[in-house]
Amino acid sequence: MKSISLNNEPYRLLFSCGVVSGVLGLVLWVLFQADYLPFYPKQSHANIMYFGFLWSFVAGFLMTAIPKMTGTPLANAFEITTAMVLVGLQIIVNFLNLVPISIFVFLLQTAFVISFVGRRFILKRHIPFEGFVFIPFAFLQPLLAIGLFYFYENPSLTTFYRLAGEAFILNLVLGLGTRLVPVLSRVPNSLSPDQKADKNNFVVMAALAILLNVSFIVQTFFSETIGVALRLLLIGYISLKYFKILSKVTTKSFVGFGLRCGIVFILSSYVILLFQPTQVIAVQHLLYIGGFVLITFMVGTRVMLAHGGQSLDYETSSSRIGGVALLLGLTSLLRLFAGSNTMGWLMQAGILFFILAMLVWFHKFLKILNSNR
Numbered sequence: 001m002k003s004i005s006l007n008n009e010p011y012r013l014l015f016s017c018g019v020v021s022g023v024l025g026l027v028l029w030v031l032f033q034a035d036y037l038p039f040y041p042k043q044s045h046a047n048i049m050y051f052g053f054l055w056s057f058v059a060g061f062l063m064t065a066i067p068k069m070t071g072t073p074l075a076n077a078f079e080i081t082t083a084m085v086l087v088g089l090q091i092i093v094n095f096l097n098l099v100p101i102s103i104f105v106f107l108l109q110t111a112f113v114i115s116f117v118g119r120r121f122i123l124k125r126h127i128p129f130e131g132f133v134f135i136p137f138a139f140l141q142p143l144l145a146i147g148l149f150y151f152y153e154n155p156s157l158t159t160f161y162r163l164a165g166e167a168f169i170l171n172l173v174l175g176l177g178t179r180l181v182p183v184l185s186r187v188p189n190s191l192s193p194d195q196k197a198d199k200n201n202f203v204v205m206a207a208l209a210i211l212l213n214v215s216f217i218v219q220t221f222f223s224e225t226i227g228v229a230l231r232l233l234l235i236g237y238i239s240l241k242y243f244k245i246l247s248k249v250t251t252k253s254f255v256g257f258g259l260r261c262g263i264v265f266i267l268s269s270y271v272i273l274l275f276q277p278t279q280v281i282a283v284q285h286l287l288y289i290g291g292f293v294l295i296t297f298m299v300g301t302r303v304m305l306a307h308g309g310q311s312l313d314y315e316t317s318s319s320r321i322g323g324v325a326l327l328l329g330l331t332s333l334l335r336l337f338a339g340s341n342t343m344g345w346l347m348q349a350g351i352l353f354f355i356l357a358m359l360v361w362f363h364k365f366l367k368i369l370n371s372n373r
Contacts, residue, residue, distance in 0.1 A: 010075045014060030017087045019362045021052030026351050044094035047102045050165040052090045057296045059083050069128040072120040110142045130205040134175025137213045141167035167216045169292050178242040185256035186249045232270040255315040258298040258325035265290030282336045290332030308368040327357035
């Protein structure tokens with residue numbers, strides 16, 4: 001039986017941390033609704049879900065994939081342990097409702113990932129494919145958010161989460177997705193992440209990355225409507241040209257279907273925000289759950305299969321993955337319809353479906369880990 005090497009596969013522990021964080025982030029609302037929590041958990045919940053749950057998956061993916069894509073040293077035990085400790089700190093300080101400390105921990109998390117990725121790119125001086133030009137922007141936005149929070153005269157948590165959460169994740173989704181989405185969707189003639197990029201495409205991709213991040217600046221400091229509209233047009237263009245969401249596929253798969261549904265949810269959230277700007281919180285959950293979380297679990301499925309030595313036929317044959325996508329889709333819609341009502345049955349059903357989706361996915365994840373022991 002093979003032993004699991006902590007040094008080789010960061011995703012094994014960090015994906016697990018992510019699922020645990022996600023469950024605990026939702027438990028906050030359960031405790032609040034049952035009158036066991038002495039504070040309103042809006043910010044603490046958001047921090048755990050972005051900086052605990054999603055960050056664990058992002059760090060797990062990058063720390064596993066970047067060394068292999070660049071041919072640089074794999075993550076070592078100290079780096080993996082550091083990432084896990086930072087996630088643990090996020091959970092602790094947010095259960096204590098220490099939001100400013102949580103933001104400081106997120107600064108440490110951001111610095112850690114920048115150091116991990118930056119040192120390996122400096123060592124190799126090689127960018128795997130053109131979509132990687134989005135990654136520097138992905139880390140600049142959280143730094144801007146943290147700077148505004150600590151040094152701006154009247155810091156806005158709305159602005160902080162827009163830049164540190166939404167902009168951070170969206171840069172990664174659009175940048176890495178230019179290669180991952182068509183490949184995982186099984187679009188014919190798609191380039192895999194390890195294939196050499198066309199240098200001419202770097203200029204175009206850099207321009208798209210700049211426009212995306214300008215849209216957040218415009219929305220924050222000038223015009224909400226123009227910023228959202230610009231972002232919607234840009235994502236729509238990337239979805240058609242690079243994600244190829246309307247292209248035929250060689251083989252239908254649950255993962256490919258889930259990815260395309262996630263992209264549709266992202267686009268839909270911005271469309272709704274344009275016409276219903278007062279429903280910000282509800283629409284943000286449509287973006288987060290139906291878009292970011294659904295895409296995260298679909299990409300995470302490929303990671304656990306490929307690095308776990310499993311057949312990729314699971315993506316086409318397993319109704320489990322389809323069930324996870326369905327549960328997350330329903331969760332996002334229930335939360336959208338719940339609006340500002342955080343105490344009703346829609347909210348409770350959404351929490352139940354979200355937790356169920358994570359546990360269904362995690363059950364398979366654990367089975368693959370155990371099969372490689």
